[in-house]
Amino acid sequence: MNAWLRSFPASVPSDLSSPADIARFELDHTLPGEKVTLVDMPSLGEGYQIRRESDMWTVSGGSSGLLYGVYTLIQMLLSGEDVPDLFESSPEYSLRMLDSWDNMDGTVERGYSGRSLFFENGRFAYDPERIKTLGRMMASCGLNVLCINNVNVHEPAQRLLEDYLPEAAELADFFRPFGIRLMFSVDFSRPLYHGVSTADPLDPAVRDWWADTAKRVYSMIPDLAGFLVKADSEGRPGPFTYGRNHADGANMLADALSPYGGFVVWRCFVYNCRQDWRDTTTDRPKAAWEHYAFLDGSFRDNVILQVKHGPFDFQVREPVSPLLLGMKRTKLAMELQLAQEYTGHQIDIYTMIPMWKELFEDLPAGNIMSVAAVSNLGRDLNYTGHPFAAVNLYTYGLLAWNHAVDTRTAVCRWIRLTYDFSAEDEQKLADLLLSSRRVYEQYTAPLGIGWMVNPHDHYGPNPSGYEYDLWGTYHKADRNAVGIDRTSSGTGYLCQYSDSYRRKYEDPDLCPDLYLLFYHRLPYTFRMKDGRTLIQRIYDDHFEGYEKAVRMAETIACLPFPEEDRAEIEQRMKKQLYNAKEWCDIINTFFHRLSGIDDEYGRRIYP
């Protein structure tokens, strides 16, 4: 199984050692009838130029640029897209990262596609053919950095830069011809395990230890992209232990990596994960801004702050993180999550690109220089569990290259590369995929409120599952009202944005419906812009969401999937329908028990 590389040869020969070699091989095998000349043009870097003269193509580019150009040309031609006579492109974001949350025991945190592609039993363990396919998949959609281990660095991954470095270097060799550089998640407290009495980032011995480590690591993997760090977050060690701030921590590591051109990618997922539910003054979405905004401008040039796209944690609908809008003097990466942690575990169909496009619309040009996405890959034969989950990886790559990519074009290209469908069937599947996020949103948590999910596992409804827990994610629904007031009259979260942004959301009568309960606490009788009451809108969304899921199943039943996909898709669709029905009925019952207000259309709400 080659994911969307269906028309590509099963395997890439091992003796191909450069992007140009790979490019030529892929061309020869996918477009044997086309005459294509490859021109090495280092000045283009990762960019490329495709030029057509009569029946002759010329692709120019710097080393990996050449490969990106070739993959683009192949895919456009295979998909039957029009290729202009002169087509130039270069990536908008310099690091286009895929973050694996793989543990060395072989498990994958929030993984829904089987076990790790890289590890098993506390050591490296992989199938070289699958690694090469992963390299092709990433390069074919334009990704260039792969972090192979979980940001929660458990034993023995803490020793990845030590005992396992030779194996890591070997793995890096597989990815290099595809223009992909590795990255490692590191444990900030690591010096403590090597005779250094502290991990204080300002301590000279600590700085020395990290400098030595970087030297040793780069001597083995000279093109390593850098280190990814989750510090002072959900129990991970970090600079706070030593009374230092996160600029102190990140800059120390940055100094160690700077001689080698490496980056420190520093995650900004810091909040109080031991909150008391009784505390109404702390509001978790405010946390990232409070921890980082004041540090704007104080980070080294090779520090990238990696910020989750929203202020919570990958819910179906969140506003853009204020950090991504407000930190103008710091390098930023936006972090997305392909793994469907809160969005259906790769059982429910959930195509993300419409959501991502909304995020980028809210983001002024130039505010971020990189993007990252938590991987949805695993050892399942099709890599992504649900065959449709591959569209998220593919379109993420296109968007990470240039966020202006057209949504439908991207999805249709994935369909054409993956399936051999008629134009009509292609449109049916595209419609289904493009609507799937909204469908999921409708049958799950209403109007931006999020979190009505089973704790820990994060699949299936549990309207009060987090309500009295330590995680700072409360809706405080009572018999009259639901939601948290995050405006200036409430927790003040909205004050972390610019005035013009605030004005869009501050007034519940003007606030877009989809974010209504994220920003406001409102009575069930609140009148929405379309005249419906809030409670009626909640019921309507849930009934409609479930109905749409039923129709998705009908559509799927009629589409001509190949056998190996059909079984997976139908079996998962059955589970999705069960899940959608549970969500619909449980959330409606929950709100009906609270509000006592019946559905205007007399649809069945269980007591």
Added chain:
Amino acid sequence: MNAWLRSFPASVPSDLSSPADIARFELDHTLPGEKVTLVDMPSLGEGYQIRRESDMWTVSGGSSGLLYGVYTLIQMLLSGEDVPDLFESSPEYSLRMLDSWDNMDGTVERGYSGRSLFFENGRFAYDPERIKTLGRMMASCGLNVLCINNVNVHEPAQRLLEDYLPEAAELADFFRPFGIRLMFSVDFSRPLYHGVSTADPLDPAVRDWWADTAKRVYSMIPDLAGFLVKADSEGRPGPFTYGRNHADGANMLADALSPYGGFVVWRCFVYNCRQDWRDTTTDRPKAAWEHYAFLDGSFRDNVILQVKHGPFDFQVREPVSPLLLGMKRTKLAMELQLAQEYTGHQIDIYTMIPMWKELFEDLPAGNIMSVAAVSNLGRDLNYTGHPFAAVNLYTYGLLAWNHAVDTRTAVCRWIRLTYDFSAEDEQKLADLLLSSRRVYEQYTAPLGIGWMVNPHDHYGPNPSGYEYDLWGTYHKADRNAVGIDRTSSGTGYLCQYSDSYRRKYEDPDLCPDLYLLFYHRLPYTFRMKDGRTLIQRIYDDHFEGYEKAVRMAETIACLPFPEEDRAEIEQRMKKQLYNAKEWCDIINTFFHRLSGIDDEYGRRIYP
């Protein structure tokens, strides 16, 4: 650590092979100044007679009866109790069982005192000294059967009667001198693993397989008490697979054991554990009656139906199971649970004997012939995690001997045997222990409703944790009312009882408060007998329960515990206070959000 056997020698010599030997040894070491003659009187069986003439004691009894008599004499004298000149006693219940839920991997299902005393790493693994202490603990309070493995028979415990039989026989040797017989939990489907094509209880090959197995087992352990079976329950195999009923299943095993005098103890914990929360016609408490009542009179003489004391599952307050009242022509055992699964995990103090006494009050004499209790023991140095949890094992033994035992006497004897307290301190601790169940009830789930607990783990509050789950345990609290109507106008559960019993509970105005929400669905404004509203009573109970827990902590701080106990007790008390506060605040908030009704006394209920 010798639990309550503080004044006994640390160890029993290995060459003592009969109850009489043990009896003599214990006497010589605990009452060296007393002259005691032991008289073997087989006609007394497990009973004993203690006679005093001037300064001379005579204890007569059949083999283990002698040992029980001696333990009783020793403990009464050590506790300073008056021993009448002639004191005769014999057990009211013939099997007085302790059921371990130990798995062979060393874990203990619902165990809160460390790992298994018997198993580790898939095999037998124990400290002979601790096994002998366990034998003494059991014999000293009158228990005579020990089931060593979990009723959920996981790999490799399924092979206990096969590959591990010699080791099991060795373990039985340790217990025999203490008058204790082993019992094993068995897997009903076991013949399938031995070349028999079915486990159908009416199939001759199956009957033969079990007959052969019994023969083999009894050749190694001739005094084995029998087999314990959990069938067709929570995923365990059973007769239903073959269209047979539970009399078919139990009788088949009974026939296999009957040549050797063994019992089949057949658990009646059968219900639909995949219930749809939308289904309001199925009511889980009705399940046991529905599955067993019609079989009354159709079981073999050596079948004992083991029935959980209440119709749900060891909640803090449940009515007596209707099976225990209604099955007059079947041998019955009542199952209690020492392990504090739903009652505080041996962190919160919870002394059970007041609860048990209530159960026995509702039970006509002669209705049950045996008792069983799920063990609260583990590898912790003190065997029970919380030192006070030992009082539950000890008083369970006394009650299993004769349920007329006086509650305070039993608890005080345990205190005297365990601690060297003044009379005043002893009373303080006794008051604390005897009130602890009511305190726990007050701060947890109100008025018989149960189940407002964290799912799976069963510690800490989660008012809607089971509300939309598959387990059939719903309260359906809404903005107006709470509880399930289980009377004849509701699910009809109450109709499983006699008319006189029903009359006590049918009318909410007459139904005892403590069972009110078990039997009725009532509005928050319902007037209780004392004039309070239901909602006010819920608030009052929770605030009072927490306040009482605070006072328990104050009492404990003043009592002179030995060092090794003090640390355990205080550390757990701190956790109990946290837990009690969480329960109090969360349940009050939950009901305040629903009802919108404020506390009459203006105490703080969080929004």
